Amino acid sequence: MNIKLRSCKSRFAGGMALLLLASSAPAAVNAASGGQAQAPVTLTMYYPGTESPDEAVVEEAINHYLNMKIGVSLDLRPYDWANYNNKIKVMIAAGEPMDLFFTAGWLNFKQFADINVLRDLTPLLARYAPDMMKTMNPLYLKGTAINGRNYAVPTQMNNVTWKGLLINKQLADKYHFDIAGIKKLSDLEPMLKVIKAKESKATPLFGKIADFEGLASYQKLAPDSPGSLMPGGGTKVANEFASPAMSSLLAQYYRWTTKGYIVPSRQAFNSFQDQTLFSSQASVQTFAVLTSSANYDTASQLQTATGQSWLEVRLQAPLITNENLTAGMLSVSSLSKHAEDAVRVINLLHANKKLLDLLDWGIAGTHYRADAGSPGMITPIGKGYATSGPWMFGNPGLTYHTKADAADPNIWARGKKIFDKAALSPVIGLYYDPAPNAESNQAVNSLISNFNANMDRAPQDPATALPKLQSRLKQAGIAGVIADKQRQVDAYLTEKHKLAVQQQALAQ
Structure with missing residues (x-):
């Protein structure tokens, strides 16, 4: 396993001037009618992690800051890693209107998008996440889009x-x-x-x-x-x-x-x-x-x-x-009544160091102190507050780091350089679906798993072991598995080309 670095409404009625202010003024300033002050919108935010003793204190500090910035509050809902995925599935099945929740390629992101659990954020990002859109490498959104639509915003982990x-x-x-x-x-x-x-x-x-x-x-x-x-x-x-x-x-x-x-x-x-x-x-x-x-x-x-x-x-x-x-992403539930606000929070998580520091590390002087010898590095204090680390939210390059998640304080900047120059998979955006050939997929995968387990425990001469494996793979239907993978790759590339042509025509 890779170690990971364990390390969001304001609307105004009236003339054009007020409409222009809507993207930046806090929701609590004016109401849609009569200029009456409104209570901040509270968004639920679900993510895997352990509930901390000082979570309420940190949440209060986060919300004091968010209320001033965009008139929004967060109700933080961490659930332990072992139960998080099942918890989200239960809430989806029950029709719970979650606002923000953590997902990933390995946490049913594609499946959730396919069954309309996730809000299509495509039309919201340019308007409600302008700071993020200015600074984020376009590959993050382009590479995680499904049929040209964005159903989650990935964490900028510079992962290669x-x-x-x-x-x-x-x-x-x-x-x-x-x-x-x-x-x-x-x-x-x-x-x-x-x-x-x-x-x-x-x-x-x-x-x-x-x-x-x-x-x-x-x-x-x-x-x-x-x-x-x-x-x-x-x-x-x-x-x-x-x-x-x-x-x-x-x-x-x-x-x-x-x-x-x-x-x-x-x-x-x-x-x-x-x-x-x-x-x-x-x-x-x-x-x-x-x-x-x-x-x-x-x-x-x-x-x-x-x-x-x-x-x-x-x-x-x-x-x-x-x-x-897709290693770490934030989605908005399709049942959320506050999608615009949720995207505003996402925008801040990708552009605002103050918010990231609070969410990732808690309150300065109470939950962490600066490392005098290493700028940008901190040392946690006690066990009052902890998340799974900066890798989970927004732009980790903006926030503090500890020696436990980055021995080199410059590693994130170097990582971005590598990410920006790295080769891009020719099938980025393709999510292989084993269902059309499920039985054969299960059979060949089981053979490979058993072969590897045996070779790790008691290595055998591959001159005899590999031909036996090939024979068993043939009987299990590997030819069909390969053919179906090729069919899905070809179909994806054809659709990708059509989408590019359409986008080019719209841009002209």
Whole structure:
């Protein structure tokens, strides 16, 4: 698992001058009739997290600020992570008029949009979120739109994914390794040999079988599911398990386990990040980590978790996918009676540091204090208030950070530079639907899952294991899965082209 950085009406009646003021004046100033003062609109805001002892105090401070800015109040409704998704589904089924609520690609965003649970925000954003629209990279909204419509606003996390290695700098410096000379995975082997021979307590490489497999493709279209876009940037879907690259990578994995460079018993967790967070093995030194899902800040996160510096070796360039753009989003319920106000709050969360600091960290001097040695960094005080961190809301680059979520105070600025230059998936905006071929999808996914679990626990020679897997995948219907993925990719690209033509015609 990637560590995450755990780190919204005023309407005026009358002439044109009052209409021009409506986008910025607080709702409490005038009523629609007679200039009578109105109570601020209160919006419910649901998100995953733990209710804090000082939540009411922080909410009061947030609302004092929001009332002055836009005449709106927030009723914060955090629910613990284990129950949040079910809670939202129950409220949707009951027809509860939620205003703002957190969603994501991995939290039913596409499904909710398809069944009209989410308000179409497209016509509201330019009018009620002007500050955000001026500063946000257009890719965030373009890349998360469904058929050209925006049903949620993504958090500006500058999230990209790359595949490659993280190298322990201390050990690399000790043995004068030429890290810049690593251009392909096999270039690592001489270094692993040295570490194995001279560092008896160190693990030469943490590398799960799935990370080796990840290097064989350019982009998976669904987690744990064969049928991917292959290196080269095209849109042809192929069975990566039938590729020469896969055979070579699995052979390398097996060879390195037999040589003791990879130690299965030291890889009980799904990722090295998990291990450093949740295992006593975090104190065991590791030289290299293979990952197929690193982000721009993974090295910084590992430094925080392990106390050691890590060097990045990218074997595939940073790529922006749906998963990156939809990792954290705020939606407005289609039943909300205050959608305009909700979008105003979203606007502030993307443009107003004061509001973000209050929501993310609480009250200065009570819940955190500034870190005198690192501008922009803070140290939490006590346990009176806490959220899951700045990654969840608005523009995290505006708010404070702690050493627990950013060892380097400049990491967010560097992340933005990487995001702005990263390659964009050719199928950004495509959400693969396994339902048309559900039985075969389930069967092949189960085969891959079992194969990987067995290879991680007790590695087998892929010269015999891979042909057996291919035979079972064929019987389970992998050809149909690949064909259906290709059909969905082709249909998406055709629709995307039609939409672009329509938008161009409207702009002329």
